[in-house]
Amino acid sequence: MxxxxxxxxxxxxxxxxxxxxxxxxxxxxxxxxxxxxxxxxxxxxxxxxxxxxxxxxxxxxxxxxxxxxxxxxxxxxxxxxxxxxxxxxxxxxxxxxxxxxxxxxxxxxxxxxxxxxxxxxxxxxxxxxxxxxxxxxxxxxxxxxxxxxxxxxxxxxxxxxxxxxxxxxxxxxxxxELLKPEKISVPDPDLDLIEEASKILGKAETPLIVVGGGAQEASEEVMQLAELVQAPVTFFRNGKGVLDDRHYLSQSFPQGHRLWRDADVVLAIGTRLKYQQMYWGLDSELTILRIDI
Incomplete structure (x- = not known):
């Protein structure tokens, strides 16, 4: 005290x-x-x-x-x-x-x-x-x-x-009485959902990764995943910079729009996909996997 x-x-x-x-x-x-x-x-x-x-x-x-x-x-x-x-x-x-x-x-x-x-x-x-x-x-x-x-x-x-x-x-x-910071607990991921998503992504012929601001602290992980499945990565607003623009899989926002049309699986990381769903369109052949809080 x-x-x-x-x-x-x-x-x-x-x-x-x-x-x-x-x-x-x-x-x-x-x-x-x-x-x-x-x-x-x-x-x-x-x-x-x-x-x-x-x-x-x-x-x-x-x-x-x-x-x-x-x-x-x-x-x-x-x-x-x-x-x-x-x-x-x-x-x-x-x-x-x-x-x-x-x-x-x-x-x-x-x-x-x-x-x-x-x-x-x-x-x-x-x-x-x-x-x-x-x-x-x-x-x-x-x-x-x-x-x-x-x-x-x-x-x-x-x-x-x-x-x-x-x-x-x-x-x-x-x-x-001064208090030390609380240790913030990270919720455990659902392993069954992760396994299901990995199978869908693994079978994709034209996968696309879309990142938002929620992925800013996961740049290394996004790059490793993109290279593993050879999926181009595009962004929207706050997702810029998650993957270095000079990386061979990094795609601009306009190019992401063109890739969206041909994608069969989209993995969205840290984004609501609000703009894409409103303006880029959805169809029955597109599967969206979304990781967000």
Whole structure:
């Protein structure tokens, strides 16, 4: 147990979960949080933006380029609302982005008294824009809620989450027990379905592999499978780069459209195939195998 302020409890919990960068824009409700980041002596670097939207998009870009959680912190109310375009982009693109925002004094939340940066039901708004959102109401709640935030970010389909804490709670000191990250368990695959799919793919005469954003961390496996069955690989939007464009089996999106017409088996990895099914067409002779969360 350590005697920590609410802000220190958040920052130390983030540090335990491997956060080394926070993008942000300072403001009155975040003074204690930014002080706590400063006290890490560079273990967590703070990258300043000129607009809240920039902070959120930088966190999104960080998540996309590194595969790690991208974190940003902005003031409540209009500040956090300025980041909603980036949050919605991260949601649509299945990117792990953590939004840490302040709040007005805890006794004024929901009062409608016109506090600086007050908006009605900020937490309710954020719950509708993210995979999960919560308010830390006491410093000793911070470790558990940060742990839960990372569980949501790393379990199942990765999407943005939000944590908020009132400015007075950030300053409040309590005895806090810090928690180590939970080990995320990967669900066991259905071996019978895998065997059935492998038989179908093995018998295919003109197989085609289509990859989406969900396959970004499986580039090596996709390449090995494509080479094994000699199947061309095409992509849609977020699937670009899963297979190196210079690889002899890599096909552009327009070429993928042409290959789709002649394919007898399509293996879709990390994609909903929404565009292909809507615009490229389906027929009774096409078998689709789909691997996705």
């Amino acid at each position: 350590s005697w920590l302020s609410g802000a220190e409890a958040i920052v130390k919990s983030l540090e335990l979960h491997g956060v080394d960068t926070i993008f942000g824009l300072p403001g009155g409700q975040l003074d204690h949080l930014f002080d706590a980041v400063y006290k890490t002596d560079g273990k967590i670097r703070l990258i300043h933006s000129r607009h809240e939207q920039g902070s959120a998009y930088m966190a999104y870009g960080y998540a996309r380029s590194t595969g790690k959680v991208g974190s940003y912190s902005v003031v409540p109310g209009p500040g956090v609302l300025n980041t909603t375009a980036a949050l919605c982009t991260a949601y649509a693109c299945n990117s792990p982005v953590l939004c840490i925002t302040g709040q007005i004094p805890s006794h004024g939340i929901g009062s409608g008294r016109g506090y600086l940066h007050e908006i009605p039901d900020q937490l309710g708004i954020m719950k509708k824009l993210t995979k999960w959102a919560s308010r830390i109401e006491q410093p000793d709640q911070a470790p558990k809620l940060v742990q839960e935030a990372f569980r949501q970010l790393q379990n199942g389909r990765p999407r943005p989450v939000e944590l908020e804490m009132a400015m007075d709670v950030m300053a409040l000191e309590q005895e806090v």
